[in-house]
Amino acid sequence: MAERPFHHGNLRAVLLDEATVVLRESGVDGLSLRDLARRAGVSHGAPRSHFVDRQALLDALAEVGFRRLTADVRAALDGPGDVRARFLRVAGVYVDFAIDDAALMDLMFQAKAQTGGWPPEVSAAAVELFTVLDAAMGPRSADTDADARDAFKMLFAATVQGIASLVSSHRVSRADGDRLVTEAMVMMLDSALAARTVSAG
Amino acid sequence: MAERPFHHGNLRAVLLDEATVVLRESGVDGLSLRDLARRAGVSHGAPRSHFVDRQALLDALAEVGFRRLTADVRAALDGPGDVRARFLRVAGVYVDFAIDDAALMDLMFQAKAQTGGWPPEVSAAAVELFTVLDAAMGPRSADTDADARDAFKMLFAATVQGIASLVSSHRVSRADGDRLVTEAMVMMLDSALAARTVSAG
């Protein structure tokens, strides 16, 4: 049974695993259905049974990406410390993910810009991430301004995304990126806490 | 002479122009040397005389992109107003460029992450942009801390890049993006001016 091809019933999972590796090593351009089929030891038409076209594979990759990032953020939220500490950890894991899996990150958010936005499965995974990120800001209360809260969320996302982008494009070193995350978070929290945008609890 | 093919002596420029249009409409994936040749009315091998391979075309596109962005930033610097006004205008044109030509922007900074970094021509055009951006911060003086100045530059770049990224991926509307630019700049300048990072002149 060792010589039995290992793609009996789990070719989809095998293709996704292979794709994850290739994506990290060679970027999206390096992803080819025929190459993945070759790596999995099946014919070039086989992937079609699990992914209608190349885009369907990319969408599936984006979905697992969102799930993994959500898990990372959740882990960063669980733990000791006040708002500052929590935000620093969340920003840290988010930037780390965006740098280590830059191609995947592009895939995840680029799919939304396509015609029709995210397909249902990807959308569900993305919404889950945003829910967790929202929870990171603490409970909504009467003394927090909803607009300011939204503005803070957007600024947080922009800053984190931007720093990751700078590191990915080698415009700043990874160490400088880490320092930037801290500086930016401190600055944002100082400005936001003064305006009671986020809960201090 | 109207029926004379218009590619006598300027095929390179024609190809670059066509490529700019295609890039904006269909992204990098839509760029094909054979298709550009077809549009220009030449054989599929003709582009080879001006671009050794597809990457050489992408590099040339990145170069003209840097030149155009540099011109935009320069124009934003010339004009009335104090540091705040100047920075708001610079951030504005930068974000506009990054949104309207998102694919080109990716190309410009992605080329640096490739093996070997930027080719000489692209590098020269990029350095010119950074020089102009540096000048936007005003003259260096004895009372400005060099480290804080670098940190501010990186934070500026990250914020601007991040906001553009959010708008490009449709995570925030263009209007919200504009608001974010203003808020982020005000916040950064408040924090930086207090530390004398940028010149008030």
Added chain:
DNA sequence: ACCTGAACACCGTTCAAGT
């Protein structure tokens, strides 16, 4: 239900040949 293998239209790249 899942996989094979031929077929088709597209690529990038190379290169001898023309002007």
Added chain:
DNA sequence: ACCTGAACACCGTTCAAGT
């Protein structure tokens, strides 16, 4: 110096056929 056109190896996608 610049362009043509055949050739090659690679794609994604479709589809009849097998099990």
